[in-house]
Amino acid sequence: MKTLTIGAFALATLAASAASAQQAPANPGPVIPGVCSFSGEGIMAGSLAGRAVQARMVQLYQEVQGELQPYVTSLESEAQQLQQSAATLSEADRNTRIQALQTRDRELQQLQQTRANELRYTQAVQAEAINTAAQPIVIAVYQERGCGVLLNDxxxxxxxxxxxxxxxxxxxxxxxxxxxxxxxxPVPAQAQAQN
Structure with missing residues (x-):
């Protein structure tokens, strides 16, 4: 049986929240008037809303795992039972049970994919909400500081x-x-069609 495919999602969520630890130079050089920088990842990882999204996404991932685990356990148990009783079954019965197990496995894979898509979509919507709220603030600070150039770090x-x-x-x-x-x-039908 295939294991949960959305485990990588949780790792990506946690990895995205960790700022890359670069060792800064001892002498950062002069401040250049009119040049500013910002970090979109820093805003997501450092803001209260960004941290709330990260924490909630971990909870949602755990909920999804809790939802899917009984299906995984059931399929693994059925596969083991089938393997143990295969020698005593007729070929027709064995094939019927194998087909039924394969059908349930495909259904589980589809459910895993659906939940992974929902989690990605949910995270993207929340990140966009933070970005939308932050954008006017970035512009205001840009203007207050007299920036002529704004670099993404x-x-x-x-x-x-x-x-x-x-x-x-x-x-x-x-x-x-x-x-x-x-x-x-849930992922809207229009967004699903674009994937």
């Missing part, structure tokens, strides 16, 4: 921390959007 090796507006954006986002409450969301 993912595109820059190193930048003077004094030029990074992420902490200010996170602070204001926390005041505006302290948390998000949500449940697993």
């Amino acid at each position: 993912g595109a820059v090796g190193y930048i003077n921390p004094a030029m990074d507006i992420t902490a200010t954006v996170v602070q204001r986002l926390d005041a505006q959007l302290p948390t998000l409450s949500f449940n697993r969301m």
Whole structure:
């Protein structure tokens, strides 16, 4: 039997929340007027809403695993019983039971895929809600700091921390959007057709 296929999702969620630990240079260089940077990952990982989404996604993943585990256990048990009794069954009975087991396995795989898609979609919707709330804040801080260029820190090796507006954006986002409450969301039919 195939194991749960959405385990990678939880790992990706947790990995996305961990900021890459780069060792910064001892002398970050001068502050360049008009040049600022921000970190989208830093906003997601550092904001209250982003951390709430990460925590809730872990809970939803665990709920899905709890939902699917009885199916997995049942199929594994049936497969083991079939293997043990295969020698005593007629070929027709054996083939019938194998086909039934394969059908249930396909149904389980489909359910696993559906739940994995729901989790990905739910996370994307919540990330978009945070991004939508953060965007005007980024623009406001950009203007307040007199930035002429705003770099995404993912595109820059190193930048003077004094030029990074992420902490200010996170602070204001926390005041505006302290948390998000949500449940697993079904993927709309239109979104399913695009996959």
